[in-house]
Amino acid sequence: MEGREGKLIKYIEGSKTRFIIPVYQRNYDWKEKNCEQLFDDLIKIVRGKRRSHFFGSIVSVHEGSGRNTEYVIIDGQQRVTTISLLFLAMYNLIFKGIIKPIDGSLGIQIYEEFLVDKYQTDAERIKLRPVKDDRVAFEKLFDGDVYEYVRESNLTINYQYFYNRIQKNEITIDELYDAICRLEIINITLSGEDNPQLIFESLNSTGLALSEGDKIRNFILMGLPADLQDDYYTKYWNRIEKFTNYDVTSFLRDYLTIKNGEVCSSKKIYTNFKQYVEDLSLTVEDLFKDLLDYAKRYGVLLNGDNKNDSLYSCIDRLNRLEKSVTRPFFLEVLRLYDEGELSISQVTDIFLITESYLFRRIICDMQTNVLNGMFSNLHREIMRYNDSSCENYLEKFKYVLLSKNGRASFPSNREFKKKFMEKQVYNMTPKNKIYILERFENYKTKECKDVYEKYDKGIYSIEHIMPRELTPAWIKDLGDNYREIHETWLHRIGNLTLTAYNSRYSNKTFKEKKTMENGFEDSGIRMNNYIAKNEKWTSTEIEERSKYLINQAIKIWMLPSSGFEPEKKQVDVYSLIDEDIDFSGKKIKCFSFRNAEYAVTSWIEMFQKVLQILYIEDRSVITKFATSSYFGIASYFSFNKSDFINSVEIYDGIHVNSCTSTERKLFILRNIFKAYDVYFNDLIFYTNKEK
Structure with a gap:
């Protein structure tokens, strides 16, 4: 890796120097405010007579390509693209005679040194090659037909900003060019021995952060040969972006929730995805195929589907209620439909019943924080019954939903009617009150x-x-x-x-x-x-x-009934989030933590095991409690066993007070989970009544 400081124009000048934005990079996303700041800085350079201005770093991989010198931009595409847009706006204003520079050759100099290779064909003449969708917008700006511009593109928006700003004549176009010539960069060129992925991650740990989806795209594509990058980007990634309405990060969070069986933290999507891929033996293309299949289903959840009017309408209503917590479960339901395990009628019933469940809970003012974990595990919970068979899936779904207790319960008709009668509906959020009136207006009519x-x-x-x-x-x-x-x-x-x-x-x-x-x-x-x-x-x-x-x-909003009867007495299922459940008289048979199951014979054993798992993950948190002189949660941990009447050892001589009630043990775990930034619903208990 070679790094050196130099002028930006020295890096980008020369008709035979070309810049490739690889497909694993995000689309150009500088906003108008970023361009405004750049232009303001250029004015300050002129008025303050500054000799130079640091413009950031550009990291690229040098690739010789016959008669041309090509640089694949690893980091800095926003800067390179923005300067190209500014140069293009300057050239077009000069070419059209709207602005006349003192230097009569400035227009052609900008065009031939920084924008095109005049000796190439029209298809290849532009020096900068953005990613697919951006490339179309960029090329349209060169064609000069305003009516053909891709107006929604950030490239077009920022180009128009520069085009209009230059005409205000705050500084002359010659002064503007001179200011650009004073921009300095750190030019980092990678060699064949460097690892672009590791360098990319390091560079993007600060500054304008990439989204988790951007990082994952780079992680998958960056290590592939260039031809496969282009092929897989077009065949898979670009389609995934479109199916998910370009919110790939949210989609991947739900995807990982399905695959790992636990709610994926928004902060850990990239980390968890890398771990998930490393644990698999899938090829990159098999991974892409699976992602694309789920992205298509995700598109149904975002935009509806024409297979069934009732299902389409229900999806639209759920989106208006902003109940995205259901998506991991619904993605699995749609997968079962794709695999022929469920009919469209059964899928529709599942969606409608879920809508009833959610709305009744809204009317009854039930807490929503239980729903994330509940829906992330709902499919697995259904599949636990009767040898994990998909047979009677709809009836099992209704049975599981009706069996929910406490904060996850399905409100009864009596409770629902009472709360609805008293509800100050007009004071509800706008989305909820118009949802209610729409349902009453269009209920049981085809003339909606x-x-x-x-x-x-x-x-x-x-x-x-x-x-x-x-x-x-x-x-x-x-x-x-x-x-x-x-x-x-x-x-x-x-x-x-x-x-x-x-x-x-x-x-x-x-x-x-x-x-x-x-x-x-x-x-x-x-x-x-x-x-x-x-x-x-x-x-x-x-x-x-x-x-x-x-x-x-x-x-x-019907309360369903289920004809499903388990083959044998099933255990009751709870999670750490169920604070209002009385666990007195409930015997724990096993517990699940982060989708791994552990057989235990007592609540103490569960308590000890969970703390041991967390301690191995990060020793510092529990050690800090054990060495603290403060009261509160710290008082339950100590290196001195004699501090407690009864205790169990976690590890390394750290003991935790076990002479406490089940409720107190769960209270301690909730506080420890907060310290570890772990979701309460990652911990699930399977219990039955003590004899």
């Missing part, structure tokens, strides 16, 4: 209205039938208890509807809202038909409508 689109465009709004500001006429209609009625019922579901005429309704009387032009009697919104049948609107009518809608809700 696009409630979401009309709401998003401001055509529909949510109407309080009894208005938020009571007029004397409304006070009279409500009676002596008008304050209590208004406070109790204003924001509940029985008093809410949809309308396109909210501003006209305002706080008019009920009779006026009902009979006016475009009032409830004329409304094209189905749910307003019920309202129009009433002669008045008091607490009685609001309560009756609430009951009517909630009886519909029981049918829309």
